[in-house]
Amino acid sequence: MSLMNSLSTSMISSSSSAFLAATSFNSRTHIVSVPVKGINVFKCVATPQEQRTAYKTKVSRNENIAKLQAGYLFPEVARRRAAHLLKYPNAQVISLGIGDTTEPIPDVITSAMAKRSHALSTLEGYSGYGAEQGEKALRAALNSVFYSDFGIEEDDLFVSDGAKCDISRLQVVFGSNVTMAVQDPSYPAYVDSSVIMGQTGQFQKDVEKYANIEYMRCTPENGFFPDLSTVARTDIIFFCSPNNPSGAAATREQLTRLVQFARENGSIIVYDSAYAMYMSEDNPRSIFEIPGAKEVAIETASFSKYAGFTGVRLGWTVVPKQLLFSDGFPVAKDFNRIVCTCFNGASNIAQAGGLACLSPEGLEAMQEVIGFYKENTKIIVETFNSLGFKVYGGKNAPYVWVHFPGRNSWDVFSEILEKTHIVTTPGTGFGPGGEGFIRVSAFGHRENVLEACRRFKQLYN
Amino acid sequence: MSLMNSLSTSMISSSSSAFLAATSFNSRTHIVSVPVKGINVFKCVATPQEQRTAYKTKVSRNENIAKLQAGYLFPEVARRRAAHLLKYPNAQVISLGIGDTTEPIPDVITSAMAKRSHALSTLEGYSGYGAEQGEKALRAALNSVFYSDFGIEEDDLFVSDGAKCDISRLQVVFGSNVTMAVQDPSYPAYVDSSVIMGQTGQFQKDVEKYANIEYMRCTPENGFFPDLSTVARTDIIFFCSPNNPSGAAATREQLTRLVQFARENGSIIVYDSAYAMYMSEDNPRSIFEIPGAKEVAIETASFSKYAGFTGVRLGWTVVPKQLLFSDGFPVAKDFNRIVCTCFNGASNIAQAGGLACLSPEGLEAMQEVIGFYKENTKIIVETFNSLGFKVYGGKNAPYVWVHFPGRNSWDVFSEILEKTHIVTTPGTGFGPGGEGFIRVSAFGHRENVLEACRRFKQLYN
Numbered sequence: 001m002s003l004m005n006s007l008s009t010s011m012i013s014s015s016s017s018a019f020l021a022a023t024s025f026n027s028r029t030h031i032v033s034v035p036v037k038g039i040n041v042f043k044c045v046a047t048p049q050e051q052r053t054a055y056k057t058k059v060s061r062n063e064n065i066a067k068l069q070a071g072y073l074f075p076e077v078a079r080r081r082a083a084h085l086l087k088y089p090n091a092q093v094i095s096l097g098i099g100d101t102t103e104p105i106p107d108v109i110t111s112a113m114a115k116r117s118h119a120l121s122t123l124e125g126y127s128g129y130g131a132e133q134g135e136k137a138l139r140a141a142l143n144s145v146f147y148s149d150f151g152i153e154e155d156d157l158f159v160s161d162g163a164k165c166d167i168s169r170l171q172v173v174f175g176s177n178v179t180m181a182v183q184d185p186s187y188p189a190y191v192d193s194s195v196i197m198g199q200t201g202q203f204q205k206d207v208e209k210y211a212n213i214e215y216m217r218c219t220p221e222n223g224f225f226p227d228l229s230t231v232a233r234t235d236i237i238f239f240c241s242p243n244n245p246s247g248a249a250a251t252r253e254q255l256t257r258l259v260q261f262a263r264e265n266g267s268i269i270v271y272d273s274a275y276a277m278y279m280s281e282d283n284p285r286s287i288f289e290i291p292g293a294k295e296v297a298i299e300t301a302s303f304s305k306y307a308g309f310t311g312v313r314l315g316w317t318v319v320p321k322q323l324l325f326s327d328g329f330p331v332a333k334d335f336n337r338i339v340c341t342c343f344n345g346a347s348n349i350a351q352a353g354g355l356a357c358l359s360p361e362g363l364e365a366m367q368e369v370i371g372f373y374k375e376n377t378k379i380i381v382e383t384f385n386s387l388g389f390k391v392y393g394g395k396n397a398p399y400v401w402v403h404f405p406g407r408n409s410w411d412v413f414s415e416i417l418e419k420t421h422i423v424t425t426p427g428t429g430f431g432p433g434g435e436g437f438i439r440v441s442a443f444g445h446r447e448n449v450l451e452a453c454r455r456f457k458q459l460y461n
Numbered sequence: 462m463s464l465m466n467s468l469s470t471s472m473i474s475s476s477s478s479a480f481l482a483a484t485s486f487n488s489r490t491h492i493v494s495v496p497v498k499g500i501n502v503f504k505c506v507a508t509p510q511e512q513r514t515a516y517k518t519k520v521s522r523n524e525n526i527a528k529l530q531a532g533y534l535f536p537e538v539a540r541r542r543a544a545h546l547l548k549y550p551n552a553q554v555i556s557l558g559i560g561d562t563t564e565p566i567p568d569v570i571t572s573a574m575a576k577r578s579h580a581l582s583t584l585e586g587y588s589g590y591g592a593e594q595g596e597k598a599l600r601a602a603l604n605s606v607f608y609s610d611f612g613i614e615e616d617d618l619f620v621s622d623g624a625k626c627d628i629s630r631l632q633v634v635f636g637s638n639v640t641m642a643v644q645d646p647s648y649p650a651y652v653d654s655s656v657i658m659g660q661t662g663q664f665q666k667d668v669e670k671y672a673n674i675e676y677m678r679c680t681p682e683n684g685f686f687p688d689l690s691t692v693a694r695t696d697i698i699f700f701c702s703p704n705n706p707s708g709a710a711a712t713r714e715q716l717t718r719l720v721q722f723a724r725e726n727g728s729i730i731v732y733d734s735a736y737a738m739y740m741s742e743d744n745p746r747s748i749f750e751i752p753g754a755k756e757v758a759i760e761t762a763s764f765s766k767y768a769g770f771t772g773v774r775l776g777w778t779v780v781p782k783q784l785l786f787s788d789g790f791p792v793a794k795d796f797n798r799i800v801c802t803c804f805n806g807a808s809n810i811a812q813a814g815g816l817a818c819l820s821p822e823g824l825e826a827m828q829e830v831i832g833f834y835k836e837n838t839k840i841i842v843e844t845f846n847s848l849g850f851k852v853y854g855g856k857n858a859p860y861v862w863v864h865f866p867g868r869n870s871w872d873v874f875s876e877i878l879e880k881t882h883i884v885t886t887p888g889t890g891f892g893p894g895g896e897g898f899i900r901v902s903a904f905g906h907r908e909n910v911l912e913a914c915r916r917f918k919q920l921y922n
Contacts (some may be wrong), residue, residue: 023872040552054785055756058727059696061786062636065795072801100589110582114575114812114867121571128561129773157645161622168803172657175523175635192802196633266519295516310589311809324515325522334526340533347808348772349574
């Protein structure tokens with residue numbers, strides 16, 4: 001059953017030549033301060049080729065998309081993983097990179113999806129187009145499980161095919177004439193979707209930022225919570241807590257300050273709580289726990305990391321009816337319009353799975369899955385601690401944020417991949433504030449996480 | 462089993478009072494030419510309420526979304542259906558409106574989805590994030606079944622959660638600086654997504670069109686194919702064949718002219734072939750059957766109407782690598798970037814269903830479903846023919862386009878709903894060129910279609 005059992009001795013030895021080979025790399029260089037230049041390494045979109053003879057349309061390329069500097073982070077990581085496998089075809093690659101769930105979905109959930117699938121073959125069980133906003137029973141269950149104490153109502157919830165998709169739909173709602181703030185580092189979909197919608201200027205190579213985005217620096221020094229007194233007012237504030245990639249979860253007091261900041265500025269917070277159920281400490285699980293948040297915040301969330309639904313695709317977004325544009329028009333009505341026009345609802349089978357997730361048995365089963373990944377996190381944290389690294393995150397999120405001060409994070413990524421066949425994610429993929437960091441994901445089979453930690457110890461001991 | 466068996470006598474009689482009641486309506490007024498003013502009837506988005514005391518953010522509402530005149534067509538139709546049910550709580554409403562499939566999905570397909578669901582509970586069968594572009598096996602099967610003769614390759618195909626969603630993603634690729642042409646009438650998602658992206662001017666009430674969209678009039682007089690000599694050059698041409706709503710399918714000769722027109726103008730055709738498998742006549746099923754189309758066309762398609770996947774959500778889009786922007790950059794690379802950034806792939810369970818659809822048994826099963834709806838179509842066509850109406854479509858699409866010359870189509874919609882409890886779709890929902898028409902969908906249980914035709918005969922005999 002174990003994947004690692006299939007790892008043959010020949011694979012180990014064939015890859016071992018790459019292990020710890022003498023190169024210019026020195027594990028102690030992480031105390032040396034070198035100029036940080038990460039972005040040029042990060043290219044996967046080819047430049048236009050000369051197509052002298054080919055027919056070209058007269059349609060101009062969208063200049064906003066042309067601003068994007070590189071492929072979206074995770075496909076780029078996957079590309080490098082594939083290139084590595086070409087180079088070392090027998091390597092036993094372990095992926096702690098993309099944050100993809102690996103553990104089977106509990107049977108109570110898949111059985112509900114299988115049942116719904118079969119029902120679609122019957123007259124009584126067949127259903128076609130559902131409500132674009134999601135099935136009523138699922139919206140009600142989501143509200144009851146996650147929000148009923150905070151004055152959110154069922155019709156404030158929109159079921160979707162995932163938080164990433166909803167982030168882009170929210171950007172379509174906002175349009176091109178808004179300004180945007182993001183935590184730096186943070187999940188790259190916020191910045192990339194902002195660039196695509198034309199909210200930003202060009203990428204500025206010297207600072208590795210897009211013009212017209214407010215990057216709220218989150219560092220060990222400020223406890224990964226931005227110094228709001230230095231943050232310029234923007235229309236939209238993307239805020240992910242527990243944060244991807246740093247794993248930091250904002251406290252109640254910090255979130256109260258954030259809501260206050262948004263209210264003073266008339267900003268809208270888009271709060272990404274995709275990892276809320278991973279929280280160990282007593283921080284808010286939802287922005288709507290903070291008084292006054294309903295008038296300034298949207299929350300987006302997902303079953304992906306709770307139930308292993310990364311491939312099944314199911315998430316939700318809360319847009320309270322109290323959230324108003326400057327002219328008094330409810331944001332929820334425009335979001336509803338976009339959901340109706342640009343989307344046709346999540347798959348009915350996935351929604352049946354979501355409903356099962358929220359049953360008492362489903363909630364318990366999700367907690368077990370989450371508990372498993374949290375144990376992985378602990379193993380990874382302990383490994384890097386034992387090697388003398390400063391390690392952040394891990395307590396409230398399935399991500400470990402490992403500090404390699406002074407080093408280029410794509411170089412560290414490449415070094416780890418080359419020498420240990422482990423895929424991680426380079427910190428600068430999440431913004432310039434991620435320089436010097438590597439994100440290690442805790443999503444993996446236990447034996448793979450243990451093997452990865454052995455390899456980390458070989459490399460960095 | 463039959464839904465109609467549950468239609469109690471009391472329901473029939475309670476609704477019969479509304480049947481053919483004497484009103485100002487006169488079925489013969491369709492020969493009278495009256496001023497056409499449909500749009501004011503079509504409102505579902507509330508105007509901003511006075512919120513004197515409510516907190517408002519300082520974020521301006523997206524002015525492009527504010528341009529939209531009304532709710533998206535089908536939710537609006539659903540809203541009116543719901544209002545009708547409030548008025549006549551016992552009415553046996555029959556929906557031939559939204560074009561929603563009603564027949565169970567063949568077991569060979571749902572069994573594959575149930576199997577995939579169960580497999581997700583096993584270590585061997587679990588899968589997380591899939592390729593954003595879709596699973597390789599499904600892309601290969603789609604290409605082999607639909608495109609292999611036309612020089613399309615597997616990597617030109619992108620699997621999605623439906624054609625409507627892909628249309629919006631394509632609009633995000635194009636951005637706000639392109640010009641757009643649509644068939645008039647046509648599926649409203651093209652125009653609405655264009656408005657949302659800021660490609661258009663304001664709605665012009667006098668002509669019931671958005672400024673800066675080229676409406677290509679398709680009428681009985683031109684055989685529902687636009688007179689291209691009068692069509693202004695645009696960057697993008699949305700073209701749906703077989704057309705929704707008119708049911709007209711373009712011939713090989715017409716499509717050759719369309720491709721030639723696009724090549725001369727350097728335009729990109731977005732060809733919606735969602736109903737291609739309904740074709741009875743020997744017209745092209747794909748735009749890529751036309752020589753030279755690969756350099757100027759994108760094709761979008763869906764399992765929705767073939768396999769009853771309106772709720773399961775699965776479609777695909779073909780963006781040939783030969784299609785280039787004016788600077789030579791491949792459109793497919795930007796589409797890929799948007800798919801990677803704004804989408805995370807279709808549900809893996811739905812993709813398992815799609816693969817089963819394309820097996821020999823699945824293809825046969827889909828043909829049976831399609832054949833059933835085609836028989837419905839024939840019944841509806843014959844009914845309206847027998848009543849002396851001019852009827853279009855029906856031969857190559859599951860839609861019957863019934864002419865009520867000189868009448869306001871929302872009035873006809875309301876009349877039919879009020880007097881027969883049948884939901885149709887008013888022609889102007891598809892553009893000003895739909896005035897005087899009603900779209901009758903052939904998606905329905907046989908007994909409902911037969912009952913609806915009896916009611917049509919009562920009303921219009």
